[in-house]
Amino acid sequence: MVPGAFSYHRPDTIDGVVSLLGEWGDDARVIAGGHSLIPVMKQRLTDISQLIDLAGVDALKGISIDGDTVTIGAMTTQHELITSGTLHEVAPIIREASLQIADPQVRYVGTIGGNVANGDPANDMPGLMQTIDAKYHLAGPKGERTVAARDFYEAAYFTAREEDEILTSISFVAKKGGYAYEKQKRKIGDYATAAAGVLLSMDDGVCSSASIALTNLSDTPVYCDAAVEVLVGSSVDDNSITKAVKAAVEASDPVADTRGPVDFKKYVAGVIVKRAIQSAKTRV
Numbered sequence: 001m002v003p004g005a006f007s008y009h010r011p012d013t014i015d016g017v018v019s020l021l022g023e024w025g026d027d028a029r030v031i032a033g034g035h036s037l038i039p040v041m042k043q044r045l046t047d048i049s050q051l052i053d054l055a056g057v058d059a060l061k062g063i064s065i066d067g068d069t070v071t072i073g074a075m076t077t078q079h080e081l082i083t084s085g086t087l088h089e090v091a092p093i094i095r096e097a098s099l100q101i102a103d104p105q106v107r108y109v110g111t112i113g114g115n116v117a118n119g120d121p122a123n124d125m126p127g128l129m130q131t132i133d134a135k136y137h138l139a140g141p142k143g144e145r146t147v148a149a150r151d152f153y154e155a156a157y158f159t160a161r162e163e164d165e166i167l168t169s170i171s172f173v174a175k176k177g178g179y180a181y182e183k184q185k186r187k188i189g190d191y192a193t194a195a196a197g198v199l200l201s202m203d204d205g206v207c208s209s210a211s212i213a214l215t216n217l218s219d220t221p222v223y224c225d226a227a228v229e230v231l232v233g234s235s236v237d238d239n240s241i242t243k244a245v246k247a248a249v250e251a252s253d254p255v256a257d258t259r260g261p262v263d264f265k266k267y268v269a270g271v272i273v274k275r276a277i278q279s280a281k282t283r284v
Ligand SMILES: Cc1cc2nc3c(=O)[nH]c(=O)nc-3n(C[C@H](O)[C@H](O)[C@H](O)COP(=O)(O)OP(=O)(O)OC[C@H]3O[C@@H](n4cnc5c(N)ncnc54)[C@H](O)[C@@H]3O)c2cc1C
Pocket: 029, 030, 031, 032, 033, 034, 035, 036, 037, 038, 054, 074, 075, 078, 100, 101, 102, 103, 106, 107, 109, 110, 111, 112, 113, 114, 115, 117, 118, 122, 123, 124, 125, 165, 166, 167, 168, 189, 190, 191, 192
């Protein structure tokens, strides 16, 4: 399959991208790594006459760390997330999750911005970003604004981003404590049957803060408030883990597909969430 004809633009500033989006409206689409966009163009599932390549915009690239605040440019690749030693020091969950995405070929080109902006419920980074309570920074004709990852996802492939906006960067405050990103998939290179991110802090044997989010268990990532409430104030013992797992599974809403029926996915979700909490606890 070959895509339909399109014009190619390669601006070198964020303003240049925004101006092209304003000029072409619905006919235009930005391209980052192209791993998700090019297949849908080839299958003619989307009709784009203007393709705006973000590769020339240096302002969208790189990782900066200021104290405990981390900012990652939208065009930073998954490979760069994995190989950044400074990022790993402050937020090791990012490397753990990124290493479970597809394979090295995909990770060399796939970007964090494309992964989170696409709104694909199977992508791992939206759930990861909800786990670390990341904020998404958007730029459009009306200026810049920030949306929390936990408020960004509305339905599969529908997000709070307006069509004339681009995601410029992602920021979050790195927290000390235990972490884990656990994923069950059918084979290397596959999307998750179920995955979960967990952050956990303990003070004198009592959980002082927690965070749990799920991947590919609903049409959006799922932040598990009820499960977090169970853990905070507990000693994260077997009893509270069982209750938290139950709450997380109740918050999920998977659909049957080639990865299995709903009951199977909920069962796997329970196993994965339990493993992630236990693993995070061992790393506090
Ligand atoms: C074989 C294969 C296996 C994969 N397995 C996994 C997996 O297990 N887990 C996982 O998480 N991912 C997986 N992926 C997805 C991959 O990791 C990429 O992150 C993903 O395809 C999107 O990133 P991209 O940079 O290629 O974006 P693109 O394909 O270029 O863009 C995707 C969409 O996002 C929009 N977009 C891109 N950047 C921006 C921006 N800055 N602002 C606004 N909109 C933007 C584009 O317009 C497009 O609609 C897999 C991909 C492949 C091909």
